[in-house]
Amino acid sequence: MNAFRNIIDWLEHRTGLETAVRDFLYEDIPASSGWHQIIGSTAVFFFIIQVFTGGLLAFNFAATPGDSYNSVRYIMTELTGGRLIRGLHHWGASMMLIIVVLHMIQVFLYGAYKKPREATWMVGVVLLLVTLVFGLTGYLLPWDNRAYWGTVVTTQITASAPVAGPYLVRLLGSGDGVSRVTFSRFYALHTILLPPLVIILIGIHIYLVRKHGVAPAVGDTAPRKKFFPEQVFKDTIGVAIAFIILFTLAVVADAPLGRLADPTDTAFTPRPEWYFLFLFQTIKFFKGPLEVLGAVVLPGVAVLTLFLVPFIDRGPMVRLGKRGLAFGVVILSALAWTGLTTAAVMTTPPNPEENGLATTDVETGVQAWQSLSPEELEGLALYRKEGCKGCHPGGGKPGIGPDLTKLPAAHRTAAWLVPHFKDPSKIVPGSSMPPVQLKDADLNALSAFILKLTPDNESSIMGAPDYVVQGALVYQANHCNSCHQIAGVGQKIGPPLDGVAQRHDRAWLEQHFNDPQSTSKGTSMPAYKFTAEDMDAICKYLLQLPKA
Amino acid sequence: MEENHSHEAAVDVSPTRRKFYILLINGIMGVIGALLAIPAAIYLLFPPKARKGTQWVKTTDISMLSVDKPTEISFQRTRADGWQLITEKTTAWVVKQPNNQVVAFTPTCTHLGCAYHWDDATHTFICPCHTSSFAIDGKVLGGPAPRPLDRYEVKIDSGVLEIGPVEPHA
Numbered sequence: 092m093n094a095f096r097n098i099i100d101w102l103e104h105r106t107g108l109e110t111a112v113r114d115f116l117y118e119d120i121p122a123s124s125g126w127h128q129i130i131g132s133t134a135v136f137f138f139i140i141q142v143f144t145g146g147l148l149a150f151n152f153a154a155t156p157g158d159s160y161n162s163v164r165y166i167m168t169e170l171t172g173g174r175l176i177r178g179l180h181h182w183g184a185s186m187m188l189i190i191v192v193l194h195m196i197q198v199f200l201y202g203a204y205k206k207p208r209e210a211t212w213m214v215g216v217v218l219l220l221v222t223l224v225f226g227l228t229g230y231l232l233p234w235d236n237r238a239y240w241g242t243v244v245t246t247q248i249t250a251s252a253p254v255a256g257p258y259l260v261r262l263l264g265s266g267d268g269v270s271r272v273t274f275s276r277f278y279a280l281h282t283i284l285l286p287p288l289v290i291i292l293i294g295i296h297i298y299l300v301r302k303h304g305v306a307p308a309v310g311d312t313a314p315r316k317k318f319f320p321e322q323v324f325k326d327t328i329g330v331a332i333a334f335i336i337l338f339t340l341a342v343v344a345d346a347p348l349g350r351l352a353d354p355t356d357t358a359f360t361p362r363p364e365w366y367f368l369f370l371f372q373t374i375k376f377f378k379g380p381l382e383v384l385g386a387v388v389l390p391g392v393a394v395l396t397l398f399l400v401p402f403i404d405r406g407p408m409v410r411l412g413k414r415g416l417a418f419g420v421v422i423l424s425a426l427a428w429t430g431l432t433t434a435a436v437m438t439t440p441p442n443p444e445e446n447g448l449a450t451t452d453v454e455t456g457v458q459a460w461q462s463l464s465p466e467e468l469e470g471l472a473l474y475r476k477e478g479c480k481g482c483h484p485g486g487g488k489p490g491i492g493p494d495l496t497k498l499p500a501a502h503r504t505a506a507w508l509v510p511h512f513k514d515p516s517k518i519v520p521g522s523s524m525p526p527v528q529l530k531d532a533d534l535n536a537l538s539a540f541i542l543k544l545t546p547d548n549e550s551s552i553m554g555a556p557d558y559v560v561q562g563a564l565v566y567q568a569n570h571c572n573s574c575h576q577i578a579g580v581g582q583k584i585g586p587p588l589d590g591v592a593q594r595h596d597r598a599w600l601e602q603h604f605n606d607p608q609s610t611s612k613g614t615s616m617p618a619y620k621f622t623a624e625d626m627d628a629i630c631k632y633l634l635q636l637p638k639a
Numbered sequence: 640m641e642e643n644h645s646h647e648a649a650v651d652v653s654p655t656r657r658k659f660y661i662l663l664i665n666g667i668m669g670v671i672g673a674l675l676a677i678p679a680a681i682y683l684l685f686p687p688k689a690r691k692g693t694q695w696v697k698t699t700d701i702s703m704l705s706v707d708k709p710t711e712i713s714f715q716r717t718r719a720d721g722w723q724l725i726t727e728k729t730t731a732w733v734v735k736q737p738n739n740q741v742v743a744f745t746p747t748c749t750h751l752g753c754a755y756h757w758d759d760a761t762h763t764f765i766c767p768c769h770t771s772s773f774a775i776d777g778k779v780l781g782g783p784a785p786r787p788l789d790r791y792e793v794k795i796d797s798g799v800l801e802i803g804p805v806e807p808h809a
Contacts, residue, residue: 122650143679151722170682171682171688172685176679315649317649320652324663327667
């Protein structure tokens with residue numbers, strides 16, 4: 092203990108650190124200070140949490156679009172604790188904004204922005220704006236559809252600003268839409284420029300609070316008290332409550348991560364983060380050339396008004412009970428915000444996230460896998476053999492790659508899938524999928540199979556028995572489809588094979604393969620000398636085919 | 640309006656309350672600090688969860704190898720590198736033994752990871768960096784190498800050598 096004291100004394104003598112800390116903690120505050128003033132400290136604490144968790148995320152983050160998505164998925168699914176760290180950062184951002192706004196409402200209601208504290212208020216408004224920019228820039232970084240499309244909307248809004256619009260858009264690197272340049276600029280803002288800016292602003296803000304002293308309640312003439320330990324204790328309780336809420340959220344609710352951003356996905360309904368929804372909704376009320384009013388002018392005027400509040404309301408401080416107008420403004424704003432946000436939630440359709448459970452067509456008792464053509468079954472065989480499952484596990488389970496049942500419409504064609512198999516990262520920049528090294532015919536089969544998948548039939552199709560898949564492979568390898576048809580695919584030189592079990596049995600089939608003339612006199616079908624294994628597979632396969 | 644900056648000494652809380660407050664401040668901040676620091680340490684220090692079983696790569700026909708003559712073979716393997724699956728060229732020094740078993744060594748010295756080579760004249764593996772040398776079975780013969788050469792798991796499937804993951808070393 093003595094050694095510790097010595098170190099403190101040495102530090103104090105060389106730096107004055109102990110005195111500085113004491114001066115800070117033993118600041119005199121008004122007797123009327125108390126629980127209502129704990130929000131500011133909580134906001135500072137949340138900024139520290141954001142810096143801490145943000146730094147941890149950056150340790151495993153790839154700062155390029157596409158790859159950033161892969162790295163966020165890696166953080167969430169492969170790193171122990173990564174889900175929690177991202178949860179803290181994601182929900183912390185939302186809570187940070189709530190806390191900053193509550194802090195502002197408290198100061199506003201008490202009229203604590205009045206002379207001589209105008210500058211403190213204005214720095215506070217700037218801090219609120221920077222918090223919003225933090226939210227906006229951070230939103231893009233996971234580079235999923237939500238991030239990409241949300242940012243498309245925000246940059247379009249920026250573009251509509253009078254005069255400055257086109258320049259701002261160029262500054263954001265989104266002259267030709269949200270691009271790699273946009274991503275880098277958002278990343279630089281979010282991680283390099285804004286954090287020190289906030290630190291400086293918080294420094295000025297706290298300096299100003301100290302310079303003018305904490306605002307006392309009107310008529311508070313009681314002897315002043317010390318900041319430490321009583322008020323610090325109250326602040327700590329505030330911090331603890333907010334932290335418990337944050338930690339619970341991070342444990343219970345995963346931070347969202349959708350599909351890799353897809354600029355061709357027309358099914359996705361873009362929306363901004365919840366705290367921007369009211370703006371999103373406001374814009375809908377202004378049509379055509381008036382849109383700039385709702386998108387830029389109105390928010391601009393609102394921010395300017397907020398900034399100039401101390402000069403608009405210049406009267407002396409009065410008791411809380413006499414600030415009816417201030418209460419009215421807060422309540423009206425809250426109502427307007429809630430109304431607009433609710434309207435936005437109600438009118439924006441949810442993005443499809445449904446689970447498919449139905450596997451059997453109840454009417455006919457036919458399993459979904461039984462309706463696959465031989466080529467599609469061949470594709471399933473390739474899916475199994477090439478280890479596609481490692482990244483596309485199916486069943487709604489999260490994987491490195493997207494859910495194959497929920498591919499966007501633009502990707503649901505062989506014309507997109509086949510080139511994608513050959514060189515994934517060329518078609519989807521940032522994709523970590525290795526090229527599928529197969530012949531074109533096999534790639535076609537694979538894409539035919541994938542195109543067949545829907546959330547409803549997936550679990551049935553994926554569970555197709557091995558003998559069926561093997562039989563289909565034999566069927567394909569021997570080009571049976573040049574004469575026969577199954578599930579509407581193939582030629583009609585020979586009879587279609589759907590429901591063949593109703594006409595023939597296993598013995599007949601084997602006899603037929605070995606010596607077609609013995610069973611069907613005059614047939615043009617050649618003999619097939621299958622191995623015992625192949626014979627077993629193809630017979631079993633053919634005999635389970637449902638009626639067309 | 641200016642508030643009155645009184646210069647009289649500010650009132651302080653009673654010593655017992657003071658102790659109670661300080662105890663709780665330190666306690667609560669300690670718990671919050673731990674709830675942040677422990678997950679952070681786990682997040683940074685725990686290795687990533689394994690993605691899937693390491694792939695076995697078919698390399699060469701073992702009839703192409705001559706007994707007791709180390710050969711450097713190269714092959715492509717796909718592995719997880721952080722958030723990417725990368726396919727890269729890798730090499731192995733393979734030695735066919737008289738009983739037709741094959742040993743495959745990883746291509747780097749166990750000292751500081753330099754690439755070593757087979758020296759026919761001395762019949763040893765020699766590392767150029769700090770002159771570590773290894774016998775044909777990988778045992779350390781000299782130099783600073785701390786352990787024998789690391790090996791890949793191998794299996795022979797119908798005459799073709801397949802190379803798997805690196806065997807864990809003691």
